[in-house]
Amino acid sequence: MFRFCAACCLWLFGVFDAAKAEPAAERGAYLVNTIMACGNCHSPRDANGQMIKDKAFSGGLTFNTPAFVATAPNITPDRETGIGSWSDAEIKRALVEGMRPDHGRLAGVPLAAIMPANFYKALLPEDLDAIVAYLRSVKPVRSEAADPVYKGAARRDPYPDAETGFGKAMFTDPVKRGAYLVTIGHCMECHSAWSKGVSDFKTGLGKGGRVFPPREGSPEGTPGTTAANITSDRTAGIGAWTDREISRAITHGVARDGRMLKPPMAYGYYAGLKETDLADIIAYLRTVPALQ
Ligand code: HEC
Ligand code: HEC
Incomplete structure (x- = not known):
């Protein structure tokens, strides 16, 4: 009987959690996959320019400009090659300030200006939370992006x-x-x-x-x-x-x-x-x- 109740409780908590978390991730999915079009830069395409569906967000376009050469990196939750080991605050900082965390690849080095942080700065706190919730929910993909080359200071x-x-x-x-x-x-x-x-x-x-x-x-x-x-x-x-x-x-x-x-x-x-x-x-x- 007790066992049954414990399982019941866990199940109920699970439902409760999902009910609480879902709307945020759903709002995040909507923002990321429509108006913000993160995948336009961060998702890989095949030779015909079509998105590779099961590798979404695992790294995309390379931008070669006079100021930098930078590839939109893997933003899936893979812990080693994506952003799975970043805290929520670290992901938000990358989005709104264009700053990398103080650990891992290129620790503390600002992101190139092509990452539109000067616009994402406007995000309402609840939309930022929603984006982070969604990014955490996408399929982790192992894929390492080439390191960027910076020729000048990042300027947005x-x-x-x-x-x-x-x-x-x-x-x-x-x-x-x-x-x-x-x-x-x-x-x-x-x-x-x-x-x-x-x-x-x-x-x-x-x-x-x-x-x-x-x-x-x-x-x-x-x-x-x-x-x-x-x-x-x-x-x-x-x-x-x-x-x-x-x-x-x-x-x-x-x-x-x-x-x-x-x-x-x-x-x-x-x-x-x-x-x-x-x-x-x-x-x-x-x-x-x-x-x-
Ligand atoms: C990454 C760059 C980029 C972004 C972001 C972008 N656009 Fe565009 N847009 C273009 C380019 C380039 C064209 C012209 C394409 C062509 O002529 O073939 C265009 C064309 C258009 C046109 C057609 C205008 C005409 O005279 O033919 C409209 C309207 C438009 N964009 C609105 C928007 C709106 C609204 C947004 C934001 C939700 C947006 N664009 C975001 C690059 C962009
Ligand atoms: C115009 C292209 C473009 C768009 C749109 C874009 N990004 Fe980026 N993003 C980049 C590039 C390029 C980098 C890497 C810059 C560098 O290496 O200096 C980057 C870096 C990042 C990073 C840091 C990853 C790391 O490993 O350093 C995160 C997180 C990120 N983007 C998330 C997003 C999200 C979420 C969105 C949509 C809300 C988005 N980006 C939209 C181009 C873009």
Whole structure:
């Protein structure tokens, strides 16, 4: 009888724990696999550019820039080659400050600026908890990333909305909720004016023009992709587009003229966005001052 009860209790605790933990991991899964598109950088692709499903988050793209050569490393819970031995606080610090823990590979060395910590700084504490809960739940994969090479000090361009920060109370305003999603989705990192490795968020927010080199392994002669102007300008930007047209571009990668958008625009991830989130993103984009 006692045994039965103990088992019962354990079972009940198990259910209780799962009920408590699940929503956080679910919210984390949603953020990571839609708006934040972590896998776009951190997951490996096969020779055809398709994601290798059972190796998700085990290491992905290599970025070769004048300031650094860095590969998005394994962020699965593998203890030796991933982040399984990091504490929650250490994972959060990597996300919002771009700092590695004081132990393990490259202890205490800041992460290259390509890891968008200047945007993730805006994450609400509960969203950070959710992301950590989800990362802990993904399948551990053994895979060692190549060490980075740094040619200069890590420098991240402060993103005004992330510097100001967000609070849940602001989210009764769809435009503010949209601004939060656009911040943690680091949309404006790609879509703002860019020169000599510096993003101009102050006078070039959403103006487009940044050129992305073709993906490694692309056929010879593949041109790079230029990020579009997504300000409210009616000719250069998306000011004259309908909500449906903007939504189709974000979630299905189809431009207003029917052309398919090229990488790194992460529409495959954004396809999973909830309708309300998408509507708020569009509401915010409509307020981005027009620039030609
Ligand atoms: C634009 C590409 C990009 C995106 C998007 C991105 N990362 Fe990263 N991340 C990197 C790169 C590159 C590094 C390694 C930088 C270095 O070695 O200096 C990195 C490093 C990390 C690290 C440190 C790992 C280690 O072993 O040092 C963690 C943790 C991490 N990213 C988690 C995430 C999560 C979670 C997300 C989504 C919320 C995310 N990243 C989105 C490119 C990206
Ligand atoms: C990693 C870089 C990157 C990120 C992050 C990114 N985009 Fe893009 N986006 C691009 C590029 C590059 C294009 C142009 C692709 C092409 O022309 O083939 C594009 C195209 C678009 C277009 C189509 C505009 C047009 O005139 O055709 C819209 C709308 C858009 N992005 C919105 C967004 C939003 C909203 C987000 C955040 C949720 C976002 N993008 C995040 C790189 C990015």
